[in-house]
Amino acid sequence: MVATRRMVLFGGLGAAGALVVGYALWPNGRIARLDKLDAKPGEKFVANWIKIGQDDTVTIVVPHCDMGTGIYTALSQMAAEELDADWSKVRAEAAPADTDFANGAMIEGFALNGMQVPAMLKGLAANTFRFVAAEITIPGAGYAPQITGGSAAVRFTGVNAMRVAGAATREMLVKAAAARWDVPASECTTAHNKVLHTASGRSLGYGALAGDAASYSPSSNPPLKPKSQYTLVGKSIPRVDIPQKVNGTTDYGLDTKLPGMMYAAVRISPVFGGKLKAVSIGDVANRRGVHKIVKLDDAIIVVADRFWRARDGAATLHPVFDNASNGTVTSADITATRVRALNGDGLKSDLKTGSGEDALSQGKLVEATYHVPYLAHAAMEPVNATALYRADGTLEVWAGSQDGLSARNYCAEVAGLSLDKVTFHLRPLGGAFGRRLPGHYNFLEYAVKTAMAVPGTPVKLIFTREDDVQHDYYRPNVMSRFRAALDTKGMPVAWVNDYAGDEGANPEAHIVYGIPNQAIRAMQVKTHVPTGPWRSVEASWHGFFIESFVDELAHAAKADPVAYRLALLKDAPRHRAVLKTAAARAGWGQPLAPGKARGVAIFESFQTIVAHVVEITVSPDGTVKVDRVVSAVDCGNAVNPDGLKAQIEGGIIYGLSAALYGTITIDKGAVVQANFPDYEVIRIADCPQIDITIVESDAPLGGAGEPGVPPIAPAVVNAIFAATGRRIRELPVRLSNLSSSKKAASL
Amino acid sequence: MTIRLKVNGVEHELDVEPDAPLLWVIRDDIGLTGTKFGCGIAQCGACTVHVNGEAQRSCVTPVSSVEGMEITTIEGLGANGLTPVQQAWIEHQVPQCGYCQSGMIMAVSALLKANPHPTDDDLANAITNICRCGTYPRIRAAVRDLAKA
Numbered sequence: 066m067v068a069t070r071r072m073v074l075f076g077g078l079g080a081a082g083a084l085v086v087g088y089a090l091w092p093n094g095r096i097a098r099l100d101k102l103d104a105k106p107g108e109k110f111v112a113n114w115i116k117i118g119q120d121d122t123v124t125i126v127v128p129h130c131d132m133g134t135g136i137y138t139a140l141s142q143m144a145a146e147e148l149d150a151d152w153s154k155v156r157a158e159a160a161p162a163d164t165d166f167a168n169g170a171m172i173e174g175f176a177l178n179g180m181q182v183p184a185m186l187k188g189l190a191a192n193t194f195r196f197v198a199a200e201i202t203i204p205g206a207g208y209a210p211q212i213t214g215g216s217a218a219v220r221f222t223g224v225n226a227m228r229v230a231g232a233a234t235r236e237m238l239v240k241a242a243a244a245r246w247d248v249p250a251s252e253c254t255t256a257h258n259k260v261l262h263t264a265s266g267r268s269l270g271y272g273a274l275a276g277d278a279a280s281y282s283p284s285s286n287p288p289l290k291p292k293s294q295y296t297l298v299g300k301s302i303p304r305v306d307i308p309q310k311v312n313g314t315t316d317y318g319l320d321t322k323l324p325g326m327m328y329a330a331v332r333i334s335p336v337f338g339g340k341l342k343a344v345s346i347g348d349v350a351n352r353r354g355v356h357k358i359v360k361l362d363d364a365i366i367v368v369a370d371r372f373w374r375a376r377d378g379a380a381t382l383h384p385v386f387d388n389a390s391n392g393t394v395t396s397a398d399i400t401a402t403r404v405r406a407l408n409g410d411g412l413k414s415d416l417k418t419g420s421g422e423d424a425l426s427q428g429k430l431v432e433a434t435y436h437v438p439y440l441a442h443a444a445m446e447p448v449n450a451t452a453l454y455r456a457d458g459t460l461e462v463w464a465g466s467q468d469g470l471s472a473r474n475y476c477a478e479v480a481g482l483s484l485d486k487v488t489f490h491l492r493p494l495g496g497a498f499g500r501r502l503p504g505h506y507n508f509l510e511y512a513v514k515t516a517m518a519v520p521g522t523p524v525k526l527i528f529t530r531e532d533d534v535q536h537d538y539y540r541p542n543v544m545s546r547f548r549a550a551l552d553t554k555g556m557p558v559a560w561v562n563d564y565a566g567d568e569g570a571n572p573e574a575h576i577v578y579g580i581p582n583q584a585i586r587a588m589q590v591k592t593h594v595p596t597g598p599w600r601s602v603e604a605s606w607h608g609f610f611i612e613s614f615v616d617e618l619a620h621a622a623k624a625d626p627v628a629y630r631l632a633l634l635k636d637a638p639r640h641r642a643v644l645k646t647a648a649a650r651a652g653w654g655q656p657l658a659p660g661k662a663r664g665v666a667i668f669e670s671f672q673t674i675v676a677h678v679v680e681i682t683v684s685p686d687g688t689v690k691v692d693r694v695v696s697a698v699d700c701g702n703a704v705n706p707d708g709l710k711a712q713i714e715g716g717i718i719y720g721l722s723a724a725l726y727g728t729i730t731i732d733k734g735a736v737v738q739a740n741f742p743d744y745e746v747i748r749i750a751d752c753p754q755i756d757i758t759i760v761e762s763d764a765p766l767g768g769a770g771e772p773g774v775p776p777i778a779p780a781v782v783n784a785i786f787a788a789t790g791r792r793i794r795e796l797p798v799r800l801s802n803l804s805s806s807k808k809a810a811s812l
Numbered sequence: 813m814t815i816r817l818k819v820n821g822v823e824h825e826l827d828v829e830p831d832a833p834l835l836w837v838i839r840d841d842i843g844l845t846g847t848k849f850g851c852g853i854a855q856c857g858a859c860t861v862h863v864n865g866e867a868q869r870s871c872v873t874p875v876s877s878v879e880g881m882e883i884t885t886i887e888g889l890g891a892n893g894l895t896p897v898q899q900a901w902i903e904h905q906v907p908q909c910g911y912c913q914s915g916m917i918m919a920v921s922a923l924l925k926a927n928p929h930p931t932d933d934d935l936a937n938a939i940t941n942i943c944r945c946g947t948y949p950r951i952r953a954a955v956r957d958l959a960k961a
Contacts, residue, residue: 133909133945303905310910311898313846313886317911320845328840353829371828373836445850445858445911445944495848495911496944530851707905711950715908718946741855741942750936752948 114160115144115234121258121272123150128160128168129213129222130467131306132494132501134770135708136218138304142704143223146297147231147290150271151258157305160211162469162489167210170226209503211470214598216671216768219704224766232287234278241277242269292702292763301707306493318465318492321451321525327356328372329515329526330379333364333507333536336734337593339386341365349378358382359518366515372527391593391734399731400436402590403544406565407434412586415570424559424582428550431621433614435547436795437606439729440540440599441736443744446495447533448508452516453523454480460487460516461523464509465494471503479513498719499598505538534744535736538597539729541567545610549580555622556632558582564610565589567596571603576611577640577669578633594731600719601774604670608775609724609782609796612666616783617792626665626783627653639762640667643674643697646758651678651695660684661692664784666776673700673767675713677780679753683788687803691721691753691781699760700767709769710757716773717755722746724778725798815875819844820888830876835859837875838885846886846914850942857941860915860922861885867922886914889921896961897921900954908945916941920955929959 114126125141137157145155160166235255242260243250246267254261261268292299309315334341344365350358354374359366365384369375406412450464460480466472466489473489480487494501512526528536543566550559560580569589576583599605619629627648634640644667648654653663660682667676680693694717703709726745730737738744782793785803793801815832817824819842826841838861839845847870850858854869861870862884890898897917900906907913916939923930923938930938935955943951 131909133907133911135908303902306910307902307905307907310907310913311894311901311917312890313844313914315910316845317848319849322843322845371832371836371840373833443944445848445856445909445942447849494909496909498944527849530853530856711905711908711947714949715946718948719944722944740853741851742853746942746944747946747948748936748942749939749948749951752946752952755949 114166115148115230117234117271117275117278119272119275121151121154121270122156123148123154123258123271124156124158125227126160126166127157128166128211129218130159130465130469130491130494130497132213132465132467132497134218134712135304135306135705136213137306138302139219139704139708140223140227141305142297142300142302143219144227144231146295147228147287148235149255149257150231152297152302154258159469159491162211162473162491164210164470164484167470168212168222168226170222208471208474209468212468212503214467214499214502216673216771220672220766220768223704228289229287230283232289233283236284236287237278237281238271238274240281241274245269245274245277298704299702299706301705304708315493317446317495318451318463319446319449319495319527321463321492323451323453323523326451326523326525327368327370327519328375329366329368329512329524330372330375331364331366331511331526331528331532332379332382332384333532334386334388335535335736336386336388336391337595338391339363339388339734341384342387343385345383347381347383349381352378356522357519359515361511361514364511366511366526368515368519368524372525376529388734394593394734395732396438396730399542399592399594400544402592403436403542403565406588406590407544407546407563412563412565412588413570414584414586416575416583416585419582421582421584422559422561425548425550425561427558427582428552429621431549431551431618433547433617433792433794434544435610435613436544437540437542437609438727438796439542439594439596439731440723440727441534441537441729441738441744442496442498442500442599443534443741443746444494444496444498444500447528447530448501449525449527450509450512451523451525452476452512454513454516454520456520458482458486460513461490462487462509462513463490463492464512465492465497465501466506466509467494467497467499467502472506472509475503475506476509476513479510480517498600499602500537502598505597507536530741531739534729534739538595540599540605541596542592542594543567543606545606547610547614549614549618551618551622555618555624557618560584562610563587566606567591567594568603571607573603573607573670574611577637578615578630579636580633593734600716601670601771604668604771604775605720605723608666608668608670609778612668612776612779613782613794616664616666616779616786620786625654630665630667639699639764640669640674642762643667643699643760644676646697646760647676647678647695650697650756650758651680651693653678660788662784662788664780664782664787666779666783668772668775670772670775671768672765673698673769673772675716675772675776677717677776679777679780679784681781681784681788683785683803685805687805689725689781689785689798689803691725691751693754693756694777694780696755696757696773697760698757698772699762699764700769700772701764702761702766703759704766706759709759712769713757713773714755716771717777718747718752720774720777721751721753721781724781724796725751727797728800816879817842817875817883818881819883820885820891826875828875831874833871834861834873834875834878834883835870838870838883844885844887848911848914850912850915855942856912856915857919857939858912858915860918860941862889862918862922865922865925867919886918889918895921896958897924897954900958903957904950904954906947906950906954908947912941912943913947916943916951920951924955924958930955931959932956
């Protein structure tokens with residue numbers, strides 16, 4: 066059963082004289098149920114709004130956060146393209162965190178594109194459309210109506226909502242002009258924010274027509290422009306958010322200012338799940354500026370008139386937590402659970418093709434086991450939120466979130482208030498990378514609970530960097546074992562992959578390579594460590610595993626790693642084109658200076674294919690320097706090519722930080738790392754030269770924010786193997802001793 | 813205790829502890845929030861300001877140590893229009909989330925003042941600020957352009 070949506074015109078002509086065009090879910094459960102009975106596949110539901118001001122300004126209201134990926138620009142390009150808007154008059158703003166702005170286009174994209182629902186929507190996967198129908202009336206766990214994630218803003222919101230809303234708005238403006246001139250609409254054209262009637266030489270600006278246009282209903286299937294007519298989409302238009310980001314005026318959550326505002330610092334149980342048993346407050350309550358000390362189940366919070374006073378006060382407290390059985394857990398224990406899972410009988414079959422595992426007897430066996438650690442997100446803006454609970458029982462919250470409406474809903478649940486009593490002001494995010502998705506809102510919980518302890522006083526609660534690193538929702542810790550059988554020509558006839566980690570089976574483990582017999586099994590092994598989506602999610606680990614092992618097969622076959630992959634990609638022409646492009650541009654096969662080597666990897670994620678060829682230098686002391694990354698990317702078509710390149714660059718560098726340095730280890734049940742010295746990341750000195758080529762394929766649009774990540778770690782370890790003959794199967798690279806001394810080699 | 817700070821040419825008399833971190837005094841007492849908090853231990857550079865023209869990480873700077881000195885924040889840097897560094901940042905479309913860029917721009921501006929023609933190596937040695945979005949290649953390209961000027 067597929068639910069459908071009725072297109073509705075919201076708001077009409079607002080008080081400011083603005084035309085407000087929007088498609089949204091009908092905010093009425095009865096209508097939704099009727100729609101559900103009358104569903105047709107492929108019908109569009111969108112929640113986009115386009116406002117046209119009397120001054121001709123076109124405002125694109127974006128149901129996503131700005132976390133730096135350039136989507137306010139790309140989505141505006143897509144809407145403005147169909148609207149024939151004058152780009153100089155186009156503005157973008159964040160949609161309010163309100164049910165009328167719930168973004169059904171995202172859910173439609175996840176559901177209709179035949180994709181597996183990504184991790185952040187898991188729990189909803191059982192009936193995505195039911196979730197959509199419920200999103201207005203039944204808030205609950207997993208409620209993600211304005212999600213920014215899954216590299217999906219452009220490919221889902223842009224494709225399903227922005228283009229359609231732009232085209233529908235254009236039609237309505239044309240109808241309004243035709244009626245005013247008493248000419249057929251078919252004689253009217255549009256350009257640069259104007260409707261034109263060429264025969265009579267008349268024209269009217271969109272602003273002048275907005276009022277009349279608002280009286281029509283938007284079409285659900287307006288004709289869309291062919292690509293050949295695009296003037297905005299496909300152009301590297303400068304980003305609309307950048308001018309405010311070079312002069313310090315972008316107003317992040319951390320920058321919220323309210324009269325009488327206090328600041329809060331937290332001491333959370335270092336062991337996840339620990340409960341506050343007792344606390345020695347000492348003189349903290351009497352210190353200058355300290356306003357209140359708030360005890361929660363798992364944390365103690367100091368509220369003061371300045372953040373540093375709250376922070377120093379919190380650091381001085383001596384809380385004691387009850388850690389139940391988790392207070393002794395170490396990383397070695399967690400690794401052991403993965404090893405036991407792979408050697409036990411709890412693995413569940415996820416995929417079997419041909420004769421599966423039985424085919425391992427048909428050739429030479431190659432075997433390898435890989436392991437990736439927990440990782441923190443470590444966005445530059447430590448998570449924070451400002452909350453004001455008023456005596457009248459209303460709550461107002463200012464914060465960055467990857468889903469404003471779900472954040473509002475969550476705050477209401479924490480406060481025990483109905484949604485209408487809660488306002489959420491979505492602020493731009495100083496990075497997120499999955500950290501601020503629905504379900505990962507500990508910072509909101511602490512802020513709301515603190516605000517409720519000091520009614521009438523706004524409180525800005527800020528995690529220190531140490532809090533941010535030690536109370537994250539970590540990229541899962543996964544171990545993956547491969548066995549393959551190679552025929553006499555070295556080509557794999559069997560591919561067997563067993564893996565165990567904090568999640569169960571993931572479709573990202575399914576390979577694109579043409580191998581006749583496959584068996585994939587998985588087992589979920591939970592620990593007390595909270596986990597969550599981390600830039601590229603499941604692809605971040607399976608990309609490393611698969612592309613490392615394929616490289617091992619190529620070497621076992623004494624084949625060139627690029628040629629070997631191409632041979633296995635006979636039925637994947639887009640992958641072939643991407644791989645060939647990257648290899649050619651990188652000079653694959655051409656000699657390099659001593660100590661240097663190349664490595665390659667290719668992975669598709671979020672409907673985008675990315676290949677990286679890296680060039681590295683390994684010093685005699687074992688230091689690895691990544692000199693250059695040459696990439697090719699096929700996301701169908703680039704809406705904003707420079708923006709796409711920026712995202713691939715970012716993915717490479719984010720993935721490189723993890724590949725070379727990143728690990729979160731657990732000791733005595735708590736995270737060992739605390740700040741950038743022990744959670745090291747790439748800086749300019751380590752940053753390779755990056756060269757990206759966009760391969761246009763006209764395939765359905767793929768994502769941009771995440772697909773650059775998965776192939777970088779395997780490309781690096783493959784290059785290290787080429788340089789040293791040492792195969793790194795456990796990340797990060799820095800934990801492997803690559804020194805060329807004899808002692809190191811024997812390790 | 814009264815601390816006198818001169819920030820972007822404006823004198824402030826503040827009743828704060830001598831060891832109060834300059835970052836938080838700039839942000840929360842003076843109200844200039846363009847300077848960011850990233851790590852609190854001078855590792856990431858998001859809090860970089862200029863003290864007498866030199867880049868300094870304000871999160872570990874006690875206010876008493878900069879009394880009477882000329883402190884410049886991102887708000888003061890471009891007070892008379894965008895500087896060449898800021899213009900280059902737009903030209904090269906450097907920022908993504910933008911959170912680290914105030915500190916990055918302050919650090920690079922100080923570098924260029926001391927060394928108007930930095931090489932890539934000079935840049936790598938001088939600028940240890942962290943950007944998690946991965947804008948480094950564009951920073952490098954922007955600084956190459958500025959170094960030619």
